[in-house]
Amino acid sequence: MDHSKTRLPAITLAALGVVYGDIGTSPLYAMKEVFSAKHGIALNPANVLGAVSLIIWSLIIIVSLKYVALILRADNRGEGGIMALMALALASVTKQSRWYFPLMVVGLAGTSLFFGDGVITPAITILSAIEGLEVATPALVPYVVPAACAVVIGLYSVQRRGTAGLGRWFGVFMLAWFGALAGMGVVNIAAHPGVLAAFDPRYGLAFFVNNQWLGFVALGAIFLALTGAEALYADLGHFGKKPVRLAWFGAVFPALVLNYLGQAAVLLNNPAAADNPFYYQLGQWSIVPLVALSTIAAVIAAQATISATFSVVQSAISLSFLPRMKVLYTSDKEIGQVYIPLANWLQLAIVLLAVTGFGSSDNLAAAYGIAVTITMLTTTILTFFVIRYQWRYNLLLCWAATGFFLAIDTAFFVANSLKIAHGGWFPLVMGAVMMTVMLVWRTGRKAVFDNLQQHAIPLGAFLESLFVSPPLRVPGTAVYFRAEGDGVPHALLHNLLHNKVLHEQTVFLTVMNRDIPTVPRDQRIELSDxxxxxxxLNIHYGFKDDRDIIGALEQAGSMGLHWELMETSFFIARQTVIPVAGGRIPAIWEGVFAAMSRNARDAAEYYKVPANRVIELGTQVEI
Known part of the structure; x- marks a missing residue:
């Protein structure tokens, strides 16, 4: 992505608002969770300095080195995120390779758990922000969960309108937020400058030596300071590498380090602040303003996660891992801003379930880390295949680069896995459900394709025989949707059988889904006589491209395709999937796939074909 010097500051500011909302709100709950009574870590100077040292060095190693220095380079034509990385890794091996299916499963596991993370992030950030009211006065404790639910409902209710108008203010506010984090940190560090010793990594090592097993368990809480790191990579396509890196090193990283050091100083000066050190940083007078400030920051962090969820769902649909859904574009200028109603309301329901079911950020913290650590693990594994088989780096260098991060990711994963029984099961169950849905859909679609291929009639031979004794030609243009690699469309066979006519101009239209984010406009259309x-007519789309058939046909007009919309009929075969005994997919999933297929979004609407120009002809497919 090309950024001029004049645009770079604006794009960097925008990246602050979208990319760093999640990790930027981690100070609300990370230190509080480390010294929670359930972990049994004594609140003494050695442990405080050790915990902050581990947080600082985790930010340096995992975020600065792993994501900013290494993984941001593994872009799929400028696009980032687990789906883009999976597509890039799969492209590095052939479909016949023994690594193809395992890599697909690894990528789907990371994607599935992203959905779990997408539920926990709005719940924990909004709850932890509003919990500041408990510090102000215990009388407000009963109102925390209802207030959090009200904020969540309000946030999801406005998604249909998009964030184009508000987005420009997100960066401005988050800059103020990071300034506040840094300012509070500086004030408290000045009162207790000894906390600067936490930059010495030996304090982190001593934390494990002194606390042994309890120290390892606390690693799961320390990891909360890293949640949101995946967003650096996921939002790469929106901003580019340079703005993301500038925002991290210029504002986010210094602000986070200063605030964690400041919270450590607060704990050393006032051990009673351990129940919520963030809200004790400036004294009693600041609690209500901080609650308001934190709630806005939490809403922005949640909004970034919600938008990312829509983007991932859109990519999964385009890559044939999920059935077609209604996708609305909320901005005329930004094609990446989408709204998917089904995903929005499902996520709202689950977020409300999490807020009311867990009831506090302390309880949600146990559910938070496990999904993120597995996503980080899958990212590291996929990155190895990209740098080894795409970039052709030396094997030893690849093992060294990814092995180092894999060891740290594994340590965080094991520490977080201890929390499965205490809430970690929640995102795992959601991830398992999503992965099952995606695998069933992918397997079912392949079974349908194999069935159609088995009975396919080669198009060339069919046309040759058809025009030996041609049918009656009627005025106008007929567009027949034809699957990639398919033979004669079933809709054409039905039309010839029942109506016994062929349109004057007949177009066989094939949508070619590519494993890249976007296809350049000049490479999108292929027309052959x-x-x-x-x-x-072949139309190539990347998994981030808008499926607009009418727009593609208009583009094909410059290549010799002459047509008028009101004289064109679009023939689409509606497939009814019939499960049969001994079919191509396990019997337990046949009915599930058939139900998903029946409820998938209508192809004409998905491809933006006017409903009054569509003729649907049914066909049954056994699986």
Whole structure:
């Protein structure tokens, strides 16, 4: 992505608002969770300095080195995120390779758990922000959960309108937020400058030596300071590498380090602040303003996660891992800003379940880390295949680069896995459900394709025989949707059988889904003449591209395709999937896939074809 010097500050500011909302709100709960009574870590100077040292060095190693220095380089034509990385890793091996299916499963596991993280993030950030009211006065404790639910409902209710108008203010506010974090940190460090010793990594090592098993268990809480690191990579396509890196090193990293050091100083000066050190940083007078400030920051962090969820769902649909859903574009200027109603309301319901079911950020913290650590593990594994088989780096260098991060990711994963029984099961169950749905859909679609291929009639031979004794030609253009690698469309066979006519101009349209984010406009259309005024039109789309068939046909007009919308009919075969005994997919999933297929979004609407120009013809497919 090309950023001029004049645009770079604005883009960097925007990246602050979108990319760093999640990790930027981690100070609300990370230190509080480390010294929670359930972990049994004594609140003494050695442990405080040790915990902050581990947080600082985790930010340096995992975020600065792993994500900012290494993984941001593994972009898929400028696009980031687990789906883009999976597509890049799969492209590095052939479909016949023994690594293809395992890599797909690894990528789907990371994607599935991202959905779990997408539920926990809004719940914990909004709850932890509003819990500041408990510090102000215990009388407000009963109102924390209802207030959090009200904020969540309000946030999801406005998603249909998009964030184009508010987005410009997110960066401005988050800059103020990081300034506040840094300012509070400086004030408290000045009162207790000894906390600067935490930059010495030996304090972190001593934390494990002194606390042994309890220290390892606390690693799961320390990891909360890293949640949101995946967003650096996931939002790469929106901003580019340079703005993301500038925002991290110029504002986010210094502010986070200063605030964690400041909270450590607060704990050393006032051990009673351990129940919520963030809200004790400036004294009693600041609690209500900080609650208001934190709630806005939490809403922005949640909004970034919600938008990312829509983006991942859109990519999964395009890559045929999820059935078609209604996708609305909320901005005329930004194609990446989408709203998916089904995903929005499902996520709202689950977030409300998490807020009311867990009831506090302390309880949600146990559920938080496990999904993120597995996503980080999958990212590291996929990155190895990219740098080894795409970039052709030396094997020893690849093992050294990814092995180092894999060891740290594994340590965080094991520490977080101890929390499965205490809430970690929640995102794991959601991830398992999502992964099952994606695998069933992918497997079912392949079974449908194999069935159609088995009975396919080669198009070239069919047309040759058809025009030996041609049918009656009627005025206008007929567009027949034809699957990639398929033979004669079933809709054409039905039309010839029942109506016994062929349109004057017949276009066979094939949508080619590519494993890249976007296809350049000048590479999107391929038009070939099959003779007898029959044409084959191939339209190439990346997994981030808007599926707009009418727009593609208009583009094909410059290549010789002459058509008028009101004289064009679009023939689409509606497939009814019939489960049969001994089918191509396990019997337990046949009915599930058939139900998903029946409820998938109508192809005409998904591809933006006017409903009054569509003719649907049914066909049954056994699996």
């Amino acid at each position: 099959l003779g007898h005024q029959c044409l084959q």
